[in-house]
Amino acid sequence: MKQLQGAPWLLAHRSMLKPNQPMKISLLGYDYVLWQDSHGKISALPNACPHMGAMLSQGWCVTKSDGSSAIACPFHALEFDHLGCTFLPGSNKLTKSLIQPLKLIIQGDFIWSYGGYKPQIPIPTLMNEIAAEYDFIGVTGERTISTDILSLLLNMHDYNHQNGTHRELFEIEQVVVKRFVDEGLHSHAYLSQPRKQPKFRDILKNPGLLAMPKVLEAHLENFFPFMGLLHADNKLLSLKECHFYLPEADRQSRVFVLMYMKAYSPIAHLLKSNLLKLIDVVVDQDAKILGKIYTDTIQQIKLNNEVGMDWVRRNFKSFPAVTEPNLSR
Numbered sequence: 001m002k003q004l005q006g007a008p009w010l011l012a013h014r015s016m017l018k019p020n021q022p023m024k025i026s027l028l029g030y031d032y033v034l035w036q037d038s039h040g041k042i043s044a045l046p047n048a049c050p051h052m053g054a055m056l057s058q059g060w061c062v063t064k065s066d067g068s069s070a071i072a073c074p075f076h077a078l079e080f081d082h083l084g085c086t087f088l089p090g091s092n093k094l095t096k097s098l099i100q101p102l103k104l105i106i107q108g109d110f111i112w113s114y115g116g117y118k119p120q121i122p123i124p125t126l127m128n129e130i131a132a133e134y135d136f137i138g139v140t141g142e143r144t145i146s147t148d149i150l151s152l153l154l155n156m157h158d159y160n161h162q163n164g165t166h167r168e169l170f171e172i173e174q175v176v177v178k179r180f181v182d183e184g185l186h187s188h189a190y191l192s193q194p195r196k197q198p199k200f201r202d203i204l205k206n207p208g209l210l211a212m213p214k215v216l217e218a219h220l221e222n223f224f225p226f227m228g229l230l231h232a233d234n235k236l237l238s239l240k241e242c243h244f245y246l247p248e249a250d251r252q253s254r255v256f257v258l259m260y261m262k263a264y265s266p267i268a269h270l271l272k273s274n275l276l277k278l279i280d281v282v283v284d285q286d287a288k289i290l291g292k293i294y295t296d297t298i299q300q301i302k303l304n305n306e307v308g309m310d311w312v313r314r315n316f317k318s319f320p321a322v323t324e325p326n327l328s329r
Contacts, residue, residue, distance in 0.1 A: 006120025024057035141283030157308035
């Protein structure tokens, strides 16, 4: 995780935070409590109470007369404001900041953070552009996975694993990397994936399959190490499937997906919930396979189409610098 210090991480979408309800997040080996007050102000503090270490995320929010809120410790009910200050029992004087707030960058509904480290790369503007043009469908696929961030990133950029991990879901017969554009910490992959036609009973189980053509032409856009997007278009809709990756601890990573859609047909609106369920299944399958691999295995076989994995390995080794080779093809 030290190699990735200075990268921006999307902690959450605003819709994931209910007003005045604390949420625990983990990043780069540290735990935090995240909460949103009645005015929509979002704050984050280290999760350990400075008194006796109770988890603040297990406490509750106390709403003040001005609509702001403080986080109350579940152990002794000490209330900490967004700066980490509190009133000690028997005192009317506010203490100095006892716990250092986590610096957040709020861009509309997007809650970013560099984890307290000096920024090494900028936050891309793409999510703001998507949010301005597309309808937000929802959040799906949120998981904490018992794997290191490198293994997670390799899986998410492995263009061959659809044939195994997701074989029953998509029945992809072949994966062809038509083009890979290497722009350093930013890349594009254009894939062609012929698949078997779903049977009628499969469509009854998952109507979302109706939005999937015989050949899946996928455009994957990647921002190392924190984000990957699937751009998908057909006659029914235009879809933006936005995956976010976070290193919670050495052997623990988190992933979630934000879904955006532009409908070209009324039918597309009927598919929203099914699309969310479909991607949730995809992430669940990824999580299960990542829990069943030996991450210290030395790779002795190289498959075709591993250019995305090569891109991850190179950037992981050199971040934030970008070294040769250029992997465009």
